[in-house]
Amino acid sequence: MTNTQFTQIITQHNTSLYNFALKFTKDADDANDLLQDTMMKAIKFLNKFEEGTNIKGWLFTIMRNTFINNYRRRIKVQSIVTQEEDISSYNLLHSSTRNDSETSFAMGDIKRALSGLTDTYSVPFVRYVEGYKYEEIAIELGIPIGTVKTRIHQARKHLQKQLQMYKERIN
Incomplete structure (x- = not known):
């Protein structure tokens, strides 16, 4: 399957993927970003997809994992920012x-x-x-x-x- 064929197949699932992303993010812009990230990863990892399997399920799994990983990164950054704020307030002298x-x-x-x-x-x-x-x-x-x-x-x-x-x- 070529990249063009694969892209045509996965774009058929944009609406259901967008709705799934919206349930995660609760924000239209964030849902669009998550959808775009999912599509980019799907295209990047086309060679990991086994033809004949459930492509919609594969895309939903990529989206879920992408959301979870992004969430973990945000929590890690917020934790670092909080620690830096604690440090700076400690050093107010x-x-x-x-x-x-x-x-x-x-x-x-x-x-x-x-x-x-x-x-x-x-x-x-x-x-x-x-x-x-x-x-x-x-x-x-x-x-x-x-x-x-x-x-x-x-x-x-x-x-x-x-x-x-x-x-x-x-x-």
Whole structure:
């Protein structure tokens, strides 16, 4: 089946997929975004679809998983923002200029430490920090899950070593 044929088949399910997305998101714009993400993933993973199976069910599964993964990423980001707000309110005794300059130095150190990694290690690590699962990273990079885990572990070790001074400040 060609990409064009596949696209024609999956677009027949747009209305039912949109309604399904609307139940998840409760917002028309978010439902459209989820529908678009689902269609893009379906086209990207066309080779994973087995002809003769239920394409509508396959699309609904992609949509559900996409929604769940996006939700997890949002929760992770909100958690990080909340922690940063707690930290900044804890440090209200320090002037904001001092905090800004310290943050700038820390971010610079983190960027330098990350730049010391090859793409082999930095790409899986950054994807993991962004909230992607090991399986998703493995599929995206076309490598085994064990390799993804090893590369993330090695990146962490490298970053811990490079950013040791911040650990010593906390203790």
